[in-house]
Amino acid sequence: MAKELEKQYNPSNFEDKIYKFWCDNKYFHAVKDESKPTYTIVIPPPNITGQLHMGHALDNTLQDILIRYHRMNGYDTLWLPGTDHASIATEAKIVEKMREEGVTKEDIGREKFLERAWDWKETYGNRIIEQLKKMGSSCDWDRERFTLDEGCSNAVRDVFKRLYDEGLIYRGNRMVNWCPHCNTSISDAEVEYEEKEGNFWHLLYPVKETGETLELATTRPETMLGDTAVAINGDDPRYKHLHGCHVILPLINKEIPIVCDEHADMEKGTGVVKITPAHDPNDFEVGLRHNLPIVRTFTYDGHMTGAKEKAIADEIFASGRATQNEPEVLDCGKYAGMTTMEARKAILADLEAGGYIKEIEPLKHDVGTCYRCHSTIEPMVSKQWFVKMEPLAGPAIDAVENGDIKFVPERFKKNYMSWMRGTRNWCISRQLWWGHQIPAWYCEDCGATTVSKEDACECSACKSKNIVQDPDTLDTWFSSALWPFSTLGWPEDTDDLKRYYPTNTLVTGYDIIGFWVSRMIFSGLKYTDKAPFDTVLIHGLVRDAQGRKMSKSLGNGIDPLEIIDQYGADALRFALATGNSPGNDMRFSDDKITSSRNFANKLWNASRFVLMYLGEDYSYNGLPNELLIEDKWIISQVNNLAKEVTENLDKFELGIAIQKLYDFIWDVFCDWYIEIAKIRLQGDDEDAKEQAKAVLVYVLTDILKLLHPFMPFITEEIYQAIPHDSESIMISKWVNYDEALCYDADEAEMEKIMASIRAIRNRRAEMNIPPSKKSKVFVETSNTATFENGVEFIKRLAYANEVQVSEAFGDLGNVVTIITDDARIYIPLGDLVDFEAEKKRLEKEFATAQDKLDFINKKLNNPGFVNKAPEKVVAQNREDAAKLEERIAQIQKSIEEIEQ
CATH class of the missing domain: 1.10.730.10 (Isoleucyl-tRNA Synthetase; Domain 1)
Known part of the structure; x- marks a missing residue:
């Protein structure tokens, strides 16, 4: 024998040794065996900031089950591992550590900051990988990748250049989701909506031409300083007389137009809406349709703008560097420098004092928050890089509709389709330093933009050397979207790419279908002409025993590493x-x-x-x-x-x-x-x-x-x-x-024997007969040969000391009868019951029952009790007496049967 098993199952004594044995022998490594079909999974790359949690544990357990099964089933199997640089989360960790030292990013500059970031990655970045190994994950660690490694970075720049050259990437002033805490834009998919208590403040805006007031409602009164119009529906008969008129914006006494636009819904509220193009996505579109000014009133760190911010914006306009949809900036005067929430209180107080508030209506509504820090998102017009989604979404929709890619369960196909059909242009730039720096350079002399896969040395337009690279980085999901093929060497035509792409199964949660799954699909189709995988296996969340989502606030999280330490x-x-x-x-x-x-x-x-x-x-x-x-x-x-x-x-x-x-x-x-x-x-x-x-x-x-x-x-x-x-x-x-x-026939015969054993054991259990008390068993059946084969089984498993099988038995006396589909089974009652002991037990039970009955009858025979006690009490006593009489009769019958 190769080895002995310890007396006690103690996984801590062998799990690490076994994992080392697997790794040392390269059992996880895919070797390109052309005689075998391939099966490939790319791991959803965990963040280098990550600590293994139950979601990771579930996701990777499911992947490992599929990989190990296919490996054993004759496939050339590759499970490709790696990690994600996680721009926002990682930079936040590093900035927090620097804050403890009293240092900021700006103090040390970008180069020194990135040195710290790489040091941080080397120190902490592989922690989750080691934890995945504790889970038994059989990844090909020789092929481990990182979204900022040279190969992935090369793929990112290649894709950016291709999209730019095709006109599918552009830079412009558009509405984005802005996180004032992380101080960066985030994509629609990164906004989480939380139900919060709030109000509709019904405001009154005076009409310049008629002197009347228009009532409108807002949940964000602090944005009103940036209003550049009020909208009504052109078909609304209530306001036909106001076409071409203006309102006076309260507090700052500014004249703004009344515009007719379909965004104003005649069926909602008063049918009048305030238009703030710089701070609301719908208002931005209204502003574009009516060529309204775009006036920004918030700073990027969540305060009201003042003279400083206005001066910078004015200088951009004066120099001619302002681009299309460039927002103006308002000096918010007395509110400048306040946080948006502080400004809300101050503005509401001033509106109240001026008589501009008609009503306050409490409500619950969904508020967009940052998926990382959970701060409230501020919609802002900002100059960012965007990907045009419509040309990319079409083929990705077709691939799922025609079955090239299937979702398991299929119902999540609807989630995917809904996301892809409703997707807007994707904001891909982030105001961060850790990540893929955008490969675009701006000429300080002629203002042209140069996009290059390699680092640019001169302006592509005027050849000037006076160029600077865009300081922003790309959205982390931009590189993750390329993961199924960039990890295999694309854009180079590598052996791994030819052998293992497209991959087979993507295992992921339903919460990132929009974040990641959709982007991998359109990216794979766009750059490789192939769907990146054939199946998306969706799993749910791991919840606690009460069905609650695990969270720090509830304190109900479970550390999988602690479970491994304790249970394996x-x-x-x-x-x-x-x-x-x-x-x-x-x-x-x-x-x-x-x-x-x-x-x-x-x-x-x-x-x-x-x-x-x-x-x-x-x-x-x-x-x-x-x-x-x-x-x-x-x-x-x-x-x-x-x-x-x-x-x-x-x-x-x-x-x-x-x-x-x-x-x-x-x-x-x-x-x-x-x-x-x-x-x-x-x-x-x-x-x-x-x-x-x-x-x-x-x-x-x-x-x-x-x-x-x-x-x-x-x-x-x-x-x-x-x-x-x-x-x-x-x-x-x-x-x-x-x-x-x-062996179907033998299985059927064996099941007949087992059915009889189960029936005997069940009856003995009902009678509280201990296994130590053996009995004779008589099996009456037409299938005598079958049950003769099972005699020893019945003896051992049905606690019999003797088993007889026959087609028919004579009078066996007082027996317990058990009936199955294939036999009648008889057990002598005397083998199961000690008659003398049972008689004594029954006589004792008889005496106890008789005493109770005598006591109840004494009360029922007392006219005082019957006449004075509540009717319900008397009725209950009579019912109890009847039950006792029935029980006594049963006991007496049992005693008589024993005496026979």
């Missing part, structure tokens, strides 16, 4: 796979992980039992030529199990597959076959012993292989201890269904 990685993986259903959230509890650990213990102890009988010199030579009915039954069962588990894995029904494995290992193999095998193993027939050993090894090996993708460590440890056909279970051959191993 296999138990964690098993718990995450159990009950998993594509697309659905799952609950995680202490009970679930304890159950997983108990299952591992059960398998461990069963394996130790088998090894105990094999001995050190045992040699496995395949299944014996002659198989008994119980052997055919278990072999046929495990053969069907292999078929079903394979089908489940191919359909991504991982939760169903692991439940079938659990049921088979615990109930069928451990509780039935091992107990049956003990009859031969503990007998004197050496040939029968060898026969039982061979079948045990065969079935245990198949079980371990089928279970390996889910629980890789324990299966490897046990596999190495029993006779095995490969140097590692993870590169052994998957268990394939074999028609020749279908």
Whole structure:
């Protein structure tokens, strides 16, 4: 034998050793075997700021199950790992650390800041990778990538240049989502909406020409200083007389026009809306339609603009450097320098004092927040780089509609389609230093823009050397969108790209279909002419035992590393796979992980039992030529199990597959076959012993292989201890269904025997008969041959000391009768019950019941009680008396039966 199993299952003693064994032998490394089909997964790259959480644990467990299954099933398998530079999150971490030192980015400059960032990445960036290894993730670590490595950076610049040359990337002043805390723009997909308490403030704007006031409502009164119009619907009869008129903007006494626009809905409120083009997406579009001024009143760090900001903007206009839609900036006077919330209070107080507030209407509404810091997003007009989405979205929609890419579950196809059809131009520039710096240079002499894949040395227009690179970086998702092919060497035509692209399965959560999945699809189609994967497997969230989302605020988060330390990685993986259903959230509890650990213990102890009988010199030579009915039954069962588990894995029904494995290992193999095998193993027939050993090894090996993708460590440890056909279970051959191993008839006969055993055990349990009390069993059946084969099983598993089988029995006396579909089973009552002890017990029970009845009857025979007690009480006593009389009669009958 190769090794012994310890007496106690203690995963901490072997999990790390096994993982090192796998890595040392390069079992995870894809070797380009042209004789095999390929199966590729690229890991959703975790952030280098990341700490392994339950979402990571679930996502990577599911990927590893699929990878290990396909590796064993004969595929040239690549699971390509890597990490994401995570611009916003990483820069925030570094800035926070610098703040503790009393240093800012501006103090040290971009070059020194990036040196710190790379040092930070080297120190902390691989932490989550090491944690993924603790999970047992069988990634090809020799191919590990990073979104800022040379190859990925080369791909990013190549794509940017191509899109720019095609006119699909442009720079302009457009409405963006601005995070005043992170001090950068973020994309629509990065905005999370939270329901918050708020108000509709109904304001009154005086009309210059008529002297009347127009009522309008806003949830953001602090934006009113930037109003450049009021809109009404041109078809609204209430305001026909105001076409071409103006209102006076309260507080700053500014004249602004009344415009007719469809954005004003006649059915909503008063049908009048304020238009603030610089701070509202819809208002921005109205402003463009009516050529309205765009007036910015917020600074980028969330304060009201003042003289300083106005002077800078004025200088841009004066120099002629202002571009289309360049916003003006307002000196907000007394409100300048206030935060937007401080300004809101001050502006409302002044509006109230001026009589401009008609009503305050409380409401709950969804407020956009930054997905990173959860600060309230301020819509702002800002000069940014954008990708035109419409030309890219079309082919990506077609690829899913025509089935080139499928979603599992299919219902998430709707989410994808909704996102792609409603997508707006993608803002890809971020006001950060950590990331891919935008490869665009601006000429200080002629103002031209030069975009180049390589670092530019001169202006492409006037050849001036006086050029500066755009300081902004690209949205992190810009590089992540290229991940399935940039990681394989694109734009170079590498061997890996030719062999492993397109990939096969993307495993991810439903929360980033818009963030990431959609962008990979349109990018893959655009730059490789191929869909980047054929299947998107969507999983849900891991919630706590009460179904709540795990969060720091609730304090209900579960650290997967702590679970691994206490229970082992296999138990964690098993718990995450159990009950998993594509697309659905799952609950995680202490009970679930304890159950997983108990299952591992059960398998461990069963394996130790088998090894105990094999001995050190045992040699496995395949299944014996002659198989008994119980052997055919278990072999046929495990053969069907292999078929079903394979089908489940191919359909991504991982939760169903692991439940079938659990049921088979615990109930069928451990509780039935091992107990049956003990009859031969503990007998004197050496040939029968060898026969039982061979079948045990065969079935245990198949079980371990089928279970390996889910629980890789324990299966490897046990596999190495029993006779095995490969140097590692993870590169052994998957268990394939074999028609020749279908013993349907024998299975059916064995099930008849098992049904009788279950029936006997159930009846004994109902009668509270302990297993130690043996009994005779008489089996009356037309299938005598079947039950003759099962006599020893019935003896052992149904606690019988003697079993007789016949087509018919005579009078057996006082017996317990049990009926199954195939037999009538009789057990002498005297074998189950000590009559004298039972008689004494019944007589005691009779006396107790009689005393209670006498007491109740005494009350019922008392006219004072019957006449004075509440009717409900009297009725209850009579009901209790009737029940006691019935019970006493039953006890008396039982005593009489014993005395016969």
